[in-house]
Amino acid sequence: MTDAIEQVRQAFSERYGHAPTVVAVAPGRVNLIGEHTDYSGLPVLPIAIERRLFVAAAPREDEAVVRVASEQFETPAEVVRGVANAPVHAPWHRYVSGAVGQMEGIAPGMGADILVAGDLPAASGLSSSAALAVGLLAAMGAAWGEALDREVLVTRAIHADRASGAETGGMDQAAIVYAEAGHALRVDFEPPARRLVALPAGIAFVVANSGVEAPKGGAARDSYNERVVGARIAAAMLADQIGLDLTNPPRLGEIAGVDVVDILVDELPEKISPVEVSRTGAAGLEQLVQLTAARFDHMRKVPVRKLARHILSEAVRVDDAEAALREGDLAAFGKLLNASHESLRADFGCSTPELDALCKAMRAAGALGARLTGAGFGGYALAAVPPEQVEAVIAPAIAATGGPAFEVHASPGLEVV
Ligand code: GLA
Numbered sequence: 001m002t003d004a005i006e007q008v009r010q011a012f013s014e015r016y017g018h019a020p021t022v023v024a025v026a027p028g029r030v031n032l033i034g035e036h037t038d039y040s041g042l043p044v045l046p047i048a049i050e051r052r053l054f055v056a057a058a059p060r061e062d063e064a065v066v067r068v069a070s071e072q073f074e075t076p077a078e079v080v081r082g083v084a085n086a087p088v089h090a091p092w093h094r095y096v097s098g099a100v101g102q103m104e105g106i107a108p109g110m111g112a113d114i115l116v117a118g119d120l121p122a123a124s125g126l127s128s129s130a131a132l133a134v135g136l137l138a139a140m141g142a143a144w145g146e147a148l149d150r151e152v153l154v155t156r157a158i159h160a161d162r163a164s165g166a167e168t169g170g171m172d173q174a175a176i177v178y179a180e181a182g183h184a185l186r187v188d189f190e191p192p193a194r195r196l197v198a199l200p201a202g203i204a205f206v207v208a209n210s211g212v213e214a215p216k217g218g219a220a221r222d223s224y225n226e227r228v229v230g231a232r233i234a235a236a237m238l239a240d241q242i243g244l245d246l247t248n249p250p251r252l253g254e255i256a257g258v259d260v261v262d263i264l265v266d267e268l269p270e271k272i273s274p275v276e277v278s279r280t281g282a283a284g285l286e287q288l289v290q291l292t293a294a295r296f297d298h299m300r301k302v303p304v305r306k307l308a309r310h311i312l313s314e315a316v317r318v319d320d321a322e323a324a325l326r327e328g329d330l331a332a333f334g335k336l337l338n339a340s341h342e343s344l345r346a347d348f349g350c351s352t353p354e355l356d357a358l359c360k361a362m363r364a365a366g367a368l369g370a371r372l373t374g375a376g377f378g379g380y381a382l383a384a385v386p387p388e389q390v391e392a393v394i395a396p397a398i399a400a401t402g403g404p405a406f407e408v409h410a411s412p413g414l415e416v417v
Pocket of ligand 1: 031038039168171172376
């Protein structure tokens with residue numbers, strides 16, 4: 001990695017005519033299991049990977065402007081600090097202005113020159129946007145002599161990431177900041193907690209591109225937000241059934257442990273719109289649509305029963321998968337990945353024919369289990385594979401979609417050098 005950092009420093013100096021003072025190294029993440037659970041306050045089990053973004057930065061004292069060039073994208077971003085609504089010439093500029101906005105009040109008057117490089121593919125479900133936000137915040141903080149504390153960094157990166165308009169949860173940022181080599185990171189949100197889970201010998205991970213892009217700022221955003229709204233509707237209606245105080249409707253994670261919930265889920269309407277729910281009094285329209293308000297059709301019927309069924313069952317699979325890893329029961333772990341994919345496909349509805357075919361091909365080639373990873377609607381699939389089968393699984397994955405497909409290793413989280 002030192003070579004890669006040196007290259008970024010050099011490229012930075014060539015572009016700006018002076019050396020960077022800091023390089024933040026922000027990894028991508030692959031979620032092993034616990035998909036679409038985080039925004040309901042339910043657990044996730046991701047790893048960080050050795051595909052990374054390098055964010056090199058140097059402070060500028062002459063003007064409060066943050067300039068960000070990227071080796072991956074052509075048009076640089078330029079954000080004047082303190083000015084809302086910076087011009088967006090490319091989708092990734094939203095994350096830049098989101099991150100700069102999160103530095104409001106920190107080292108006011110300072111600007112920065114920044115270069116982003118690395119080998120983490122964008123719009124693929126490997127968390128390039130969260131890595132960008134985390135890397136930018138860490139680099140700006142360090143360059144301005146005001147390094148953000150890790151908890152603050154995670155929270156601000158979550159807000160910066162939401163600049164895309166997707167009401168994402170907090171999994172990606174926690175994984176990127178707190179992951180450690182050789183371990184998965186179990187993250188709980190209700191109440192917040194984290195613990196490392198050592199990965200047993202005998203398991204390797206392959207990720208494979210489905211060939212369909214899933215940009216969080218694009219079509220995938222609306223599909224994602226619809227599911228976030230669906231999860232809120234389900235939580236509000238279940239809380240109403242149980243007789244909870246609805247002033248602040250809970251998230252599914254707050255009621256998942258209540259005995260009757262599993263039965264009540266089957267009694268949720270198959271589809272219902274936010275407007276219809278607000279008429280029942282279970283929750284106000286605003287509480288249901290929140291950030292999405294301007295973009296969400298309030299009359300749109302959302303398949304709440306199936307969404308809730310996936311989310312609640314997926315949370316149980318996270319517990320079971322963690323136990324399987326701790327016990328070294330890799331066959332059980334693989335089956336849980338397959339069950340997660342099936343639930344995401346049939347109940348949650350975020351798989352695609354390409355992702356299904358990819359998972360099938362990798363299982364047939366000897367994977368212990370395979371599932372889509374990340375938000376879905378395209379992007380990457382993950383396979384857990386016996387180490388000696390890695391090549392045997394990569395080849396058919398590439399044949400199925402054209403690739404890329406490659407092995408990933410559980411890697412360290414954010415480093416600032
Ligand atoms: C995206 C979001 C995460 C999470 C996943 C789905 O990656 O950024 O917060 O919701 O989708 O598990």
